[in-house]
Amino acid sequence: MIEDRAPQMAQVGRPAPLFEIEGVNEKGDFIQYRLSEYKGKWVVLFFYPLDFTFICPTEITGFSKRYDEFEKLNAVVFGCSTDSVHSHKAWLKDLGELRFPLLSDMNHSTSRDYGVLLAEQGVTLRGTFIIDPDGILRLAIYHDMGVGRSVSELLRVLSALQTGELCPVEWKPGEKTLGKS
Numbered sequence: 527m528i529e530d531r532a533p534q535m536a537q538v539g540r541p542a543p544l545f546e547i548e549g550v551n552e553k554g555d556f557i558q559y560r561l562s563e564y565k566g567k568w569v570v571l572f573f574y575p576l577d578f579t580f581i582c583p584t585e586i587t588g589f590s591k592r593y594d595e596f597e598k599l600n601a602v603v604f605g606c607s608t609d610s611v612h613s614h615k616a617w618l619k620d621l622g623e624l625r626f627p628l629l630s631d632m633n634h635s636t637s638r639d640y641g642v643l644l645a646e647q648g649v650t651l652r653g654t655f656i657i658d659p660d661g662i663l664r665l666a667i668y669h670d671m672g673v674g675r676s677v678s679e680l681l682r683v684l685s686a687l688q689t690g691e692l693c694p695v696e697w698k699p700g701e702k703t704l705g706k707s
Contacts, residue, residue, distance in 0.1 A: 535641045536655065542569075542663040543639035549604070549629035550614040559604065559629060561661070568601035568684060569657040572675070573642045573650040577609045577617040581674045585652075586621060586628070588677045593625035599684050600659070604629050608637060608649055642668060656684055 536543050546560045561569065572589070574582045589596075589603055596603050606629040607614075614628040629636070631650075637643040642653035654675055656665035664687050667675070686693040692704035 536639060536663055536666055538663050538666050540663060541661050542655065542657040543636070545629075545636040545639070547606070547629045547631060547636055548611050549606075549627040550611050550618065551627045552624050554615050554618060556611050556615075557627065559627060561657070564602055564657075565661060566659045568599060568659060568688070569655075570596060570601055570603045570680060570684065571606060571640070571655045571657065572604070573606050573637055573640065573653040575649045575652070575671045576607060577613045578620070581672070582607075583621055585674050585677075586624065588674075590623070590625045592677050592681065595681055596684070599681070599688060601684060602626065606631055606636065606650075608632060608634060608643075641666075654680060656680070656687060658687070 542561065544561050546558060548556055549559050551557050574585060576582065586605055589605065593603060603626040605626065608631050610632055611630040614630060618624065631637045634643050634645070637650045640653055640655060642650040644651060652669050652671060652675060654665070654667045655663060658664050665683055682698060685699040686697055689703055691706055694704055697703065
């Protein structure tokens with residue numbers, strides 16, 4: 527008899543859970559996105575609770591305004607919620623131009639794999655993940671729905687991870703590291 531096992535939840539230092547998920551790109555087109563297609567790039571994947579809410583648009587537009595900084599760090603950004611691609615597309619009219627796609631996890635598989643799903647509500651916590659060019663999960667942050675995240679801090683941590691060295695508290699790009707880890 528074959529046991530039915532749940533997929534392993536995202537864990538730092540291990541391969542990131544793969545996803546193949548439909549999303550809406552910055553032009554409003556529906557496209558399938560696969561994590562496997564981004565080997566060789568850093569991936570910043572962030573989950574947010576719902577479209578048409580109060581904090582979420584501040585985060586999404588915050589990531590979009592600073593997208594050039596992610597690109598300079600060889601990173602792509604994906605926003606993801608349990609809303610439909612049609613909801614995302616309609617919301618783009620309110621949000622304005624975005625520089626990255628919004629993914630639709632209506633079947634909850636990706637949000638479950640990354641450990642952010644609040645199943646009883648059908649929405650996600652705020653969760654942020656940085657995946658390295660080899661597909662290894664390097665950062666996982668989970669927090670309450672009521673507090674927006676800091677794009678500046680994510681850029682700082684992404685830069686620190688890319689040094690491959692030990693970085694002390696409050697380290698900023700250009701500052702001295704503590705050497706190889």
